[in-house]
Amino acid sequence: MSDDKRDKRDIRQDATAYDFRYIEAKWQRRWEETALFRVEERSDRPKFYGLDMFPYPSGAGISVGHCRNYVPLDVACRLKVMQGYNVLHPMGWDAFGQPAENEAIRLGRNPGDMVPEYAANYKRQLKLVGISYDWSREVNSSMPDYYRWTQWIFLLLYRRGLAYRSSNTAVNWCPQDKTVLANEEVVNGRCWRCNSLVEKRYIPQWFFHIVAYGDRLLEGLDTIQWPAGVKTLQTNWIGRSEGAEVDFAVDHRDDTIRVYTTRPDTLWGATFMVLAPEHPLVQTITVPARCAGVAEYQERAQRVSEIDRQSTERTKTGVFTGAYAVNPVNHQLIPIWVADYVLMGYGTGAIMAVPAHDQRDFEFARKYDIPIRLVYRESSEQSEDTMIAAVEHGGVMENCGPFDGLPNDKSTVRKVIEYLEQRGIGAGRVNFRLRDWLISRQRYWGVPIPIVHCAQCGIVPVPENELPVLLPDVERYQPTGTGESPLAGVPEFVNTACPTCGGPARRETDTMGGSACSSWYFLRFADPHNSTAPFEKSVVNYWLPVDMYAGGADHAVGHLLYARFWTKVLHDAGLIEFDEPFQRYRNQGMVLAYTPGREVRKDEAVSSTGDLEADSEDPLEDWKVLLPEEQATVPESLWVWRWTKMSKSKRNVVTPDEMAEKYGADSLRLFTLFIAPYEDNVHWTDKGIEGAHRFVNRVWRIWTELRASYLTGWRDELPSIKARTELNAANSVDVIDTWGESERKLRRKLHQTIRKVGEDLESFRFNTAVAALMELTNELSSYRNAHGGRDHSASQAVLLSEIVETLPLLMSPIMPHVADEWWESLGKQGSTFKQSWPAVDAEAAAEDTIVIVVQINGKLRERMEVAAGTSKEEAERLALECDKVKSALIDKQIRKVISVPGRLVNIVC
Ligand code: ANZ
Ligand code: ZN
Numbered sequence: 037m038s039d040d041k042r043d044k045r046d047i048r049q050d051a052t053a054y055d056f057r058y059i060e061a062k063w064q065r066r067w068e069e070t071a072l073f074r075v076e077e078r079s080d081r082p083k084f085y086g087l088d089m090f091p092y093p094s095g096a097g098i099s100v101g102h103c104r105n106y107v108p109l110d111v112a113c114r115l116k117v118m119q120g121y122n123v124l125h126p127m128g129w130d131a132f133g134q135p136a137e138n139e140a141i142r143l144g145r146n147p148g149d150m151v152p153e154y155a156a157n158y159k160r161q162l163k164l165v166g167i168s169y170d171w172s173r174e175v176n177s178s179m180p181d182y183y184r185w186t187q188w189i190f191l192l193l194y195r196r197g198l199a200y201r202s203s204n205t206a207v208n209w210c211p212q213d214k215t216v217l218a219n220e221e222v223v224n225g226r227c228w229r230c231n232s233l234v235e236k237r238y239i240p241q242w243f244f245h246i247v248a249y250g251d252r253l254l255e256g257l258d259t260i261q262w263p264a265g266v267k268t269l270q271t272n273w274i275g276r277s278e279g280a281e282v283d284f285a286v287d288h289r290d291d292t293i294r295v296y297t298t299r300p301d302t303l304w305g306a307t308f309m310v311l312a313p314e315h316p317l318v319q320t321i322t323v324p325a326r327c328a329g330v331a332e333y334q335e336r337a338q339r340v341s342e343i344d345r346q347s348t349e350r351t352k353t354g355v356f357t358g359a360y361a362v363n364p365v366n367h368q369l370i371p372i373w374v375a376d377y378v379l380m381g382y383g384t385g386a387i388m389a390v391p392a393h394d395q396r397d398f399e400f401a402r403k404y405d406i407p408i409r410l411v412y413r414e415s416s417e418q419s420e421d422t423m424i425a426a427v428e429h430g431g432v433m434e435n436c437g438p439f440d441g442l443p444n445d446k447s448t449v450r451k452v453i454e455y456l457e458q459r460g461i462g463a464g465r466v467n468f469r470l471r472d473w474l475i476s477r478q479r480y481w482g483v484p485i486p487i488v489h490c491a492q493c494g495i496v497p498v499p500e501n502e503l504p505v506l507l508p509d510v511e512r513y514q515p516t517g518t519g520e521s522p523l524a525g526v527p528e529f530v531n532t533a534c535p536t537c538g539g540p541a542r543r544e545t546d547t548m549g550g551s552a553c554s555s556w557y558f559l560r561f562a563d564p565h566n567s568t569a570p571f572e573k574s575v576v577n578y579w580l581p582v583d584m585y586a587g588g589a590d591h592a593v594g595h596l597l598y599a600r601f602w603t604k605v606l607h608d609a610g611l612i613e614f615d616e617p618f619q620r621y622r623n624q625g626m627v628l629a630y631t632p633g634r635e636v637r638k639d640e641a642v643s644s645t646g647d648l649e650a651d652s653e654d655p656l657e658d659w660k661v662l663l664p665e666e667q668a669t670v671p672e673s674l675w676v677w678r679w680t681k682m683s684k685s686k687r688n689v690v691t692p693d694e695m696a697e698k699y700g701a702d703s704l705r706l707f708t709l710f711i712a713p714y715e716d717n718v719h720w721t722d723k724g725i726e727g728a729h730r731f732v733n734r735v736w737r738i739w740t741e742l743r744a745s746y747l748t749g750w751r752d753e754l755p756s757i758k759a760r761t762e763l764n765a766a767n768s769v770d771v772i773d774t775w776g777e778s779e780r781k782l783r784r785k786l787h788q789t790i791r792k793v794g795e796d797l798e799s800f801r802f803n804t805a806v807a808a809l810m811e812l813t814n815e816l817s818s819y820r821n822a823h824g825g826r827d828h829s830a831s832q833a834v835l836l837s838e839i840v841e842t843l844p845l846l847m848s849p850i851m852p853h854v855a856d857e858w859w860e861s862l863g864k865q866g867s868t869f870k871q872s873w874p875a876v877d878a879e880a881a882a883e884d885t886i887v888i889v890v891q892i893n894g895k896l897r898e899r900m901e902v903a904a905g906t907s908k909e910e911a912e913r914l915a916l917e918c919d920k921v922k923s924a925l926i927d928k929q930i931r932k933v934i935s936v937p938g939r940l941v942n943i944v945c
Contacts, residue, residue, distance in 0.1 A: 054736040056700030060853045063867075064163055072867055073168045075124050077575070084121040085579050086113040087558055087618075089587030089595070090128045090175075092550075093154035094135035098161050099689040100704065100720060101627035101682040107708045108624060108802050109586040110167045114849035115797045117168075118873035124579050125168055126561040128175035129155045132183070133550020134213055134229045137481035141514060147481045148509065151178055165692050166701045166852050168869065173564045177553035178481070182560065184504035185570035186553055187486040189602065191497050192609055193244060194487075199475075201495060203240035206314065206380065207474060210234055214515035216241055218474045218549060220273075220594035225343045228594075236338070239519045242476035242485060242546065246601045250274055250468040252615075253600055261620045263715075266592045273593040275469025280453050281384065282462035284309060284361040286321055287369055293317060293361055296383030296467055299393065301444070301452045303365045304436045305411040306388040307401065309372045310354065313337035314380035321372060323358030330355050330374055337376040345376050352377055352400040363388075364461040365437065375400060383467055391426065398426040411435050412444040473598060475548050478521045480513035482547030490534035490541040499535050505543070521545040554595050555602040558582055558617055570611075577613045585618040588626075596621070622800055625717040628679040629688040633661045634670055661686045679719055690720060702851035703729040709802035709850060732851065735813045738820065739843055739858060746840045746862070750833040758834060775831045778819060783835055785815045786842065787881035790874050793846055806850065845874050890915045891942040897921050908937045915941040 067073065086109050091102070113125040131151045139154075140147035155176065162169065175182055193199040208217040212232040216239060221228040246253075254274055257267045279298035286293060293309060311318050313334040322330045333355040337345075344350060354375030361372050377396050378387050391401035392410045401408055408420045414430035433442045438455070442448045456462030476485060484505040486498040498505055508529045513522050523529055523545040534541035556570070562579040563571040599617050607615035635658055659678060662670055664687055682688055695704045707728035712718040775783075789812040796805035816839065823832065841862065848855035848868035855868045883904055888911055890898040898918045902911060912933050915921060921943070928945040935941040 054733050054854075056702065056732075056853070057697070059857045060164075060166070060696065060701050063853045063856050064166065066856075067168075067867065067869075068163075070867075071172075072869055073125070073170045074172055075170045076122065077578075079122045081120055081122040083124065083579060084113070084116040084584075085124045085582045086116065086584045087125075087561070087582045087586070088127065089585075089591065090130045090554070090557060091158065092130050092133065092135035093151050093158055094139045095684045096154065097157050097691060097693070099627070099682050099684070100692055100695060100708070101689070103165055103692055103704060103708050104624050104627050104718065105587065106162060106167050107165065107705050108714055108800065109584065111705070111709065111797055111802060111849040112584060112800065114168055114852065114869060115794065115873065117869060118845070118848065118871060119794075120872065124173075124561065125170060126173040126175075126564075127159075127162065127167075127169040127171070128173075128557060128561070129158075129177065130550060130554050130557070131155065131176050131178035132482045132547075132553050134215070134477075134479065134481075135550070136178075137479060137513075138213070138229055140481070146513070148178075151176075161692050164696050164701060165704065168852075173561055175557060175560050175564050177483075177550070177557060180504045180506060181565075181567065182557075183483040183507075183553065185560070186483045186548065186556070187498075187503050187505060188500060188570060189556060189606070190483075190486055190548065190552070191500065191503075193605060194497055196605065196609065198245045198248065198605060199242060200245065201240055201242050203238070205241070205243075206236045206238055207241055208234045209237040209239075211517075213479075214517040215478045216474060216476065218551070218594070219471050220473070220551075220597070221549075225341045233341070236342075237519070239478075241474055242544075242548075243472040244475055244601070246473045246598070247468050247470050249601050249604055250276060250470055251466075252604055253470075253597065256600060256604070256616050260616050260618065262618075263589075263621070263623060266589060266596070266621065266623065269592040270597060273470060273597065277467045277469075279449075279465060279467065280456060280462045281465045282364065282388065282456060284364060284388065286317075286372070287360040287362055289321065289359075291317055291320060293372070293386050294384045295386045295388045296465065297388055299390065299449065300456060300462060301433065301436070301439065301449050302390040302393050302411050303363065303388065303452070305390045305392050305409045306363055306370060307391060307407045307409055308370050308389045308397075309361050310375045310378045310387050310389050310397075310400075311357075311372065312378040312380040312385040313374055313376055315374075315385045317386075318357065318374055321357055321359040322374075326356065326358040330357060333374060333376075340376055342379065342381075345379060348395070350377075352396065352403060354400060354404065356404075364456075364459075371406070373400075373404075381471065382469070392420065392423070393426050393428060395426040395428075398423075409435060473551075473601070475552055476546035477549045478519060479515055479547055480507075480510065480522045482549065483507070483552060484523070484529075485544040485546055485548055487544040488532060488534055488541045489544065490537060490539060492539055493534055493536045493541075496534055496536050496541070502535070507547070521547060523547070551595055551598050555598045556606070558585075558599070559603075559606070559612070573611060573613075576611075580612065581614050581617055581619045583619055585621040587621075587623060589623040622714065625712065625715050627682045627718050627720050629682040629686075629690065629720050630677055631661055631680045631686055631688040632667065632675045632677055633659050633680075634674055635676055636660045661688070663687050682720060695725060699725055699729040700732070700853070702854050703732045706732060706806060706850055710806040711803070713803055714800045731810060731813070732854065734817075735809075735843075735847075736854065738813060738817055739840065740861075741820070742816075742836055742840050743858070743861060745833075746837055750837045751863075753830075753833065754837055760830060775835070778822065779832060779835050782815055782819050783838070783877075783880050784883070785812055786839055787877045790842070790846060791876045791881055794873060794876075797849060809847065809850070842874050844868050845871055886938055888915070888938070889940045890918060890921055891940065892921065892924055893944060894942060897924055906938075908935055911935060911937070912941055915943070 088106055088109055113123050117123045136151050137147050140150045177183060190199060208222050210217055210227040210230065210232055212230040213227055217227060217234060222234050225234055226232060227234055254271060254276060257270060277298055279296060280300040281294050281296055282300060282303065283292045283294050318330060352375060354373045357372045357374060359372045360369040363370055378385065389397040391397040391406065391408045410418065410420055410427065412431035412433050414427055418427060431444050433439045433444055433448060439448060439452060453464045484507055486503060486505045488496045488498060490496050508526055510526055516522055530542050530545060532541055532543050559571050559576050559580065563575045566572060603617040604615045606612050659676060662675065680686060692704060703725060707725045710728060711724060789808050792808045793805045844855040844858040845868055859868045885901045886904050887899050887901055889896060890900055898920045900914060900918055902914060912935055931944045933941065933943050
């Protein structure tokens, strides 16, 4: 049908058919033509910044799973607009990095060509679902107008001593993706993108000094409203610990071994020391006779993963170096061992071992027959010979020289630290589990690091006025695997002049990992087209912090930590006024699809997971999806169906395109919201969306029927009806009294629903908001059945018109296409998006009666129903008259009555 014919039919006002395909296309076109979602900057209205994590354009399209990310926040933002807020709701593309590049490699395409196509398709789909993004603010992190500023911020970090190059840190290397990874990108020892086991390598790398912000990253958590689980993940990841560093002299040598301990008070119980196999002193101190054995052990330790080394399950192993250290507090000689349960990357890479009080040390000492010495006990029966595990708490200190008799607690630890400091053998110190953020990647598809290496001047930052350092267009961009970026093979890029001395120099050829790009995009959205600065301070200070951030919890210790860090640095540099970017953050559950698979041996599952979607799934899964092409080869009797994350690689994706075609975007939106609480994982079924679709049809039918009466009669009469009712009110004839009980009930339901939907949408209780709308529809339907026909009394007409005019507004955030179509068919102008959210008539919404809980000594005795507005005294009198209360009070003396008006009466005897 041509648009022209459609518009004609539209004028006919076909009252019954719910032609969602037509309606949705029509309104999406209108919204676009009128730039409905364009944000006006700095109105005098309060602001609200609602932000979705911008996606990687790494798949040909989005699934209904992604809709669960975007629809709920869209609903919240639409509500905010109607409530009178100035709302920023932008979208863009996290386009650089492994996700998109891996997809391009898979397809044999150039990422520079592929990414814009993918982004365009995502955008088309998001429009299809009716998301209210202001597309005039779209950003793409792989475009020079954006990454120029990512480079600019890199240089800012560099100037502030927060970006550095280091060559003496072991780094994570992904053999499949042929790049190093940040610790945050290693999940259970595997690459976050391709699931390969990560290896250790020593390659010079660029780091951001995030550890310097460890304390502030912890403290800031108290100032933001985030899910407790995510805060805990960050707290543990940062892993702040307080203790001391203590120096031990190596016997008969000049060397000292510095250890980090959280329990310096147990120094008197240290009976050996352990060095990590990678510790630089191992070679130096090992006695000649033991060199071969130690070297062999070091070699073996190389092949054990960090995770295994930290496992409490693993049997401890180690070798003796033949050397001894001097315990600085009692001058005893203790043997120095090498063992892989001590990690080079934490503390100083060396420990004093206290087997009596540390379980790892205990197991080690028992295995190698090393003495154990208690410095406190939980009970007098405990002894070194009989103990079967380390004693971790309790008792008072003993065998501790000057500290004997003190309690085994923090205060003693502090005293011991003072003692060590006075004698110059140790000092208090705070340690973080958090490591510096490794940012360089040996990959093509990323922001070039704006650094030049000059033989004369060393590391030289590219001057700001030479930014951006452009990523060159190349034919061959695939990772090399040599530890060098493919850019190293592009002489035009590499060879340059030193900005300082003008001599020949080489550009840094590593690029930044994608997490740099996503660490500031939320700022750029405030001022996306600025060509002279990353953003203007005042604009960012107006819009930020983000009021509501929505996205997956899998970013808890990666993106969410990095973005907080950059924000703090930009704050410290005076560029912004706030230092937490996301005031509130919520993470939605995943969408699961029922998927056929087969059971597999664990090791097989490991080698066969090549999931480019990076499901944070357990690599040790014992089940594997049967891809369509494999289904023919496995008999159906062996198929095992499971609920599993909807993802492209599992080929279990349902697209919004299919659903919009079959049921309409409004049904998809409603279903997405209704299916489960926001945080829960949901099980996708076609039956479910059919149910949602039936509801949309039903409410459409009911509303259109009512509208017919409105158009044929009430609308014209309404002014006079209203005048009459107002007159009645003025003459203090209670208008309500001219209504029947059912009208009063229906109007109460309407206003209770307005209140509930508003409150629920605001606090992300989308499913209960939808349920409230369904209840209202039911009441409306029963009212219509009981009072059918079009000959409504004047007061009924007033009520029904109110409902006819309110429903489009009430439905607007959730079903915006239906809402706008209704609105227009009432003869009203524009979109419901620009209308005010309906006001609650509190009086109408009030219940006639309320329930008051009656307790005796805090125990529930009765729930009594009383008239709303009953006074405190009256409620107390009524409570004492309840039969159950009376009988319970026989022979008892009432001491006092405590009550909470409208809620509770508690009788104390
Ligand atoms: C002696 C001691 C006695 C320790 C005791 C604990 C209990 P957190 O809390 O995680 O900071 N340690 C230090 N560096 C290590 C490394 N590189 N690899 C493995 N273990 C290391 O833990 C600090 C404690 O872990 C330190 O305190 C040290 O053992 C050990 F009753 O020192 B403790
Ligand atoms: Zn130079």
